[in-house]
Amino acid sequence: MSAPTRRHEPVRPAAPPARVVVRAVVGRIGFYAFVAVAGLFFAVPMLWLVLAPFDATPGLAAEIPSSVTLDNFRAVLENPFALRSLWNSLLLSVITTLLIIAAAALSAYALSRVRIPGRDLMLYVLLLFSAVVTGTAAMVPIFRLVFELGLINRHVGVVLVLAGGLLPAGVFILKDFMDGLPRSYEESALVAGASSFQVLRDIVTPVVRPGLAVIGVWALVQVWGDFLVPFILLRDPNLSPAAVVMFNFYTEGGTANIPLLAAFSLLYTLPVVALYLFVNRRYGFRFYGGIKS
Amino acid sequence: MAEVRIEGLTKRFPGGVQAVDDLDLDIEDGEFFSLLGPSGCGKTTLLRSIAGLETPTAGRISIGEQDVTRIPPGERDVAMVFQDYALYPHMEVVDNIAYPLKVRKHSKSDRHRRAGEAAESLSLGELLNRRPAALSGGQQQRVAVARAVAHEPSVFLFDEPLSNLDARLRLEARTFLKRLQGDLGVSTVYVTHDQSEALALSDRMAVMKDGRIRQIGAPEEVFSRPTDLFVASFIGSVPMNLLASTTTADGGLELAGQRVPVPGPYEGMLEPNRSVTFGARPEHGSLTPPDTPGAMTGLAVVAELLGTEHLVTVECGDVMVRVVTSDPPTPGEPVGVRFEEAWVLLFDTEDEQLIRREPAAAGDVRSTG
Numbered sequence: 001m002s003a004p005t006r007r008h009e010p011v012r013p014a015a016p017p018a019r020v021v022v023r024a025v026v027g028r029i030g031f032y033a034f035v036a037v038a039g040l041f042f043a044v045p046m047l048w049l050v051l052a053p054f055d056a057t058p059g060l061a062a063e064i065p066s067s068v069t070l071d072n073f074r075a076v077l078e079n080p081f082a083l084r085s086l087w088n089s090l091l092l093s094v095i096t097t098l099l100i101i102a103a104a105a106l107s108a109y110a111l112s113r114v115r116i117p118g119r120d121l122m123l124y125v126l127l128l129f130s131a132v133v134t135g136t137a138a139m140v141p142i143f144r145l146v147f148e149l150g151l152i153n154r155h156v157g158v159v160l161v162l163a164g165g166l167l168p169a170g171v172f173i174l175k176d177f178m179d180g181l182p183r184s185y186e187e188s189a190l191v192a193g194a195s196s197f198q199v200l201r202d203i204v205t206p207v208v209r210p211g212l213a214v215i216g217v218w219a220l221v222q223v224w225g226d227f228l229v230p231f232i233l234l235r236d237p238n239l240s241p242a243a244v245v246m247f248n249f250y251t252e253g254g255t256a257n258i259p260l261l262a263a264f265s266l267l268y269t270l271p272v273v274a275l276y277l278f279v280n281r282r283y284g285f286r287f288y289g290g291i292k293s
Numbered sequence: 294m295a296e297v298r299i300e301g302l303t304k305r306f307p308g309g310v311q312a313v314d315d316l317d318l319d320i321e322d323g324e325f326f327s328l329l330g331p332s333g334c335g336k337t338t339l340l341r342s343i344a345g346l347e348t349p350t351a352g353r354i355s356i357g358e359q360d361v362t363r364i365p366p367g368e369r370d371v372a373m374v375f376q377d378y379a380l381y382p383h384m385e386v387v388d389n390i391a392y393p394l395k396v397r398k399h400s401k402s403d404r405h406r407r408a409g410e411a412a413e414s415l416s417l418g419e420l421l422n423r424r425p426a427a428l429s430g431g432q433q434q435r436v437a438v439a440r441a442v443a444h445e446p447s448v449f450l451f452d453e454p455l456s457n458l459d460a461r462l463r464l465e466a467r468t469f470l471k472r473l474q475g476d477l478g479v480s481t482v483y484v485t486h487d488q489s490e491a492l493a494l495s496d497r498m499a500v501m502k503d504g505r506i507r508q509i510g511a512p513e514e515v516f517s518r519p520t521d522l523f524v525a526s527f528i529g530s531v532p533m534n535l536l537a538s539t540t541t542a543d544g545g546l547e548l549a550g551q552r553v554p555v556p557g558p559y560e561g562m563l564e565p566n567r568s569v570t571f572g573a574r575p576e577h578g579s580l581t582p583p584d585t586p587g588a589m590t591g592l593a594v595v596a597e598l599l600g601t602e603h604l605v606t607v608e609c610g611d612v613m614v615r616v617v618t619s620d621p622p623t624p625g626e627p628v629g630v631r632f633e634e635a636w637v638l639l640f641d642t643e644d645e646q647l648i649r650r651e652p653a654a655a656g657d658v659r660s661t662g
């Protein structure tokens with residue numbers, strides 16, 4: 001406790017009995033031990049992620065490299081599928097994200113402003129079922145659907161399925177931001193002579209920008225990390241994104257190619273971290289609506 | 294600049310609330326017109342209908358020569374100041390003020406010149422590059438007004454623009470608004486639920502209740518001759534005395550068990566045994582020695598300081614009578630109360646209307662001041 005707070009303590013309470021003190025101390029120690037173990041549990045894989053790529057002989061344990069090397073990265077560059085898959089990942093996630101932002105912004109705005117009976121119920125139901133779309137259970141009908149549409153083995157199929165699956169949650173988050181936008185902003189613009197489009201462009205979009213940033217990053221991360229949908233809908237390894245290609249990194253001997261995997265994992269992770277830092281810096285993250293400037 | 298004409302305007306919201314009920318109103322060119330009324334009486338709805346933000350259920354609205362009933366808000370050439378000011382948080386003050394001009398495709402230099410002029414006239418020159426969040430309430434209010442001014446509309450619409458300011462600032466802003474409107478000469482519709490604001494600012498005002506206009510007139514007229522009990526009780530920072538009374542056979546009034554003469558202007562107009570409500574403003578009363586003929590007698594119970602004068606409450610039997618006086622009695626002292634007859638109003642208790650020599654004509658409510 002710091003000095004200024006202590007000053008406000010009127011009278012020190014009488015010292016508690018020793019038994020209580022011991023129990024409190026033991027409780028504290030137990031708590032810290034638990035936190036430390038839990039922290040380690042998450043930290044060790046992270047440590048592996050940053051150490052293993054530079055290890056000449058990486059294993060599955062996180063250890064200080066005995067000899068530091070960049071050879072693993074050369075292996076990535078030489079692998080015919082690695083770089084292409086990163087490009088595919090980028091393409092899929094950027095296009096899907098743009099689609100989600102545009103569609104979610106328009107529908108969240110409309111849903112926030114137009115009164116239709118059962119609107120909230122509809123949103124909840126959509127949200128519930130959207131988890132199914134990108135999950136395992138619906139993969140057979142989705143495969144069938146995409147197949148009938150002739151979109152198997154095409155990026156467009158993956159983009160549509162993922163956008164459809166993620167859109168309800170995006171709309172849900174964004175609607176909260178739209179609800180927090182006072183109607184008088186739009187009305188004053190309307191009285192000034194602005195068209196609906198101008199209102200959306202000049203007033204609504206800039207004010208809910210933090211909301212757009214949130215769903216943008218979230219959608220990008222979701223698509224970037226999704227394995228199941230592209231794995232099932234894309235047959236050609238030249239079209240596969242990083243998450244799927246990684247699955248195929250084996251040595252000739254048929255065991256997992258750990259040096260290649262390690263370096264590739266790091267490359268695969270970095271863009272997401274960089275994106276998060278950039279967006280957080282630029283727009284700031286907020287997961288709720290409301291106007292704050 | 295233009296007059297606003299409203300004919301038979303009705304607005305019924307889905308769900309059945311009748312916010313505006315068959316309302317007629319003419320606002321003259323260059324006039325400062327206030328809409329006054331209690332919460333929920335439909336003032337905002339009426340104002341928003343003029344702006345085009347609500348579609349009337351029935352009736353017509355015209356601005357100048359043009360029927361605007363079905364015209365979108367942006368083409369009505371009005372400027373509206375909202376209660377929350379509606380300043381765009383992501384734009385600097387100058388862009389906020391210039392936004393209506395930008396929408397109307399004025400050149401950038403023209404926009405900035407006019408925004409600068411409007412800001413200057415509202416002493417906002419120093420603040421042009423601030424964001425709204427970095428302004429005080431009074432400054433935000435002036436930015437909102439500057440945005441309306443820069444736009445140079447034919448009608449200003451204000452929805453309780455001063456209600457978010459503290460008492461002192463409100464007084465300042467009030468004086469300021471009045472002067473600005475006088476200089477610009479733009480017809481103004483001003484919504485407020487603060488009767489002192491309406492009295493202070495208006496050329497003419499309308500008192501509304503339940504979607505209808507109860508009285509229209511110059512502030513002096515509405516203050517001194519309210520035409521019904523509702524208006525009488527609503528206007529005045531110290532409420533009017535409204536006392537139940539009955540006319541007597543000998544041409545007097547029985548008031549709180551005491552007998553007072555019928556006020557001069559009403560002499561010979563009242564049949565005996567009629568229930569009337571005796572209305573008199575505390576400012577028009579005076580204290581007399583107890584048992585003065587023609588005055589009511591009671592006990593002084595409280596004296597409250599108003600500033601230079603005191604508001605004295607006198608208990609006459611079981612009714613309370615209030616009088617403003619500069620020479621307060623000590624509480625508990627017996628006093629007489631008399632009101633200047635010329636200012637006393639009698640209302641019919643049954644239909645709550647002011648009793649007048651000639652019966653109120655049907656179109657009376659629309660008469661101008």
Ligand SMILES: Nc1ncnc2c1ncn2[C@@H]1O[C@H](COP(=O)(O)OP(=O)(O)OP(=O)(O)O)[C@@H](O)[C@H]1O
Pocket residue numbers: 306307308310311312330331332333334335336337338339486
């Ligand atoms: N969009 C709406 N839908 C349904 N009813 C509404 C709507 N807007 C207003 N009302 C109702 O219409 C009536 C008049 O509302 P209005 O806002 O015009 O009152 P007001 O006189 O401006 O009150 P205040 O002084 O509180 O602002 C109220 O009973 C209100 O509940």
Ligand SMILES: [Mg+2]
Pocket residue numbers: 336337338
């Ligand atoms: Mg209102």
